[in-house]
Amino acid sequence: MRILFSDEKIFDLDGMYNSQNQRIWAASRDEADEKGGIKVKQKFPQKVMVWLGVCFKGVTPLVIFDPGTVDHAEYIQKVLPVALKYGNKTFGKHWTFQQDGAKPHIHHLTQTWCQDNFPSFIDKDHWSPNSPDLNPLDYCIWDEFAQCVNWKKVTSKVTLIDELKCAVKKIRQDVVLQSCSSWTARLNRVLKNGGGYLKKLIYVIL
Template sequence: MVWLGACSKGLTPLIILDKGTVYHQRYINQVLLVALKYDNNVFANEWTLQQDGAKPHTHVATQEWCQNNFSSFIDKDHWPPNSPDINLLDYSIWDEFGQQINWTKVQSKKTLINELKRAVKRIRESAVLGSCQGWTNRLYRLSNNNGNYLK
């Protein structure tokens, strides 16, 4: 499992969670602490954390931790549980990431991890910025579509 954050200023560090199940405490310790550091270094607390509906994200302890540590985040009750149309990573960045991977080099877990690390550095800045610029438009279109999926 991998975690990556995207915003108009670029990408967070890639986090590879390659051993065991990701429960809420592991998510807090290995992912959210990195996101918080990125938040403080890049935005000085002027951004909003958006998560999807994965169990580690919606767990009560995770929600409480986010409330106590981020200047702003969208809690589980205010974000659609399955919202690929308005998640920067789901509708754009993961595709770009996948295109940057040299799949012929992937022969094992170790080579996959090496290739993931290499590929994330090759994600085009224009792809990230374009995804962010399209986000507001997608929100508007989604609201005009009564929250239903976009076609």
């Protein structure tokens, strides 16, 4: 309950999608397709990368990267101070910052910044490299966020950014609380599963 989880996600004019962690849980290819497994996308869509943090008390301010990429220097400059300010205001002196194994996160300068500034953080050697089951953003919040976007208003990169800024304010607190509250149980299930995914059949939609 004192962990600030964080993640980045790419949104484009076709919606939210990231081949690294966008998955359909299904027992067959037909079932996967019925659940939205087929996505029609523009060949060169305009895209925006965003960063968001979440804890049981709510979500952080949204950080938007334009263009839709980020390196360690930009991550240190634009993201980590936001996470630190929110975490200290929300929890006080005792809390933990989580980030995954993306390259900007595991860069030695990023790790040093985290070590020097956060009360506690999960370093690059102590976070599972394949962990969508362990981050509330992956298993819940990104989907909630996307559903809060009025996609009918998204016609350009500018309107996409505007809608993302509005949508983050609509994320339901009960969903945030439930997703973070389930983390310990999910962690125990992953441990019992030998570190593997919680479900064996995963159809990755590329």
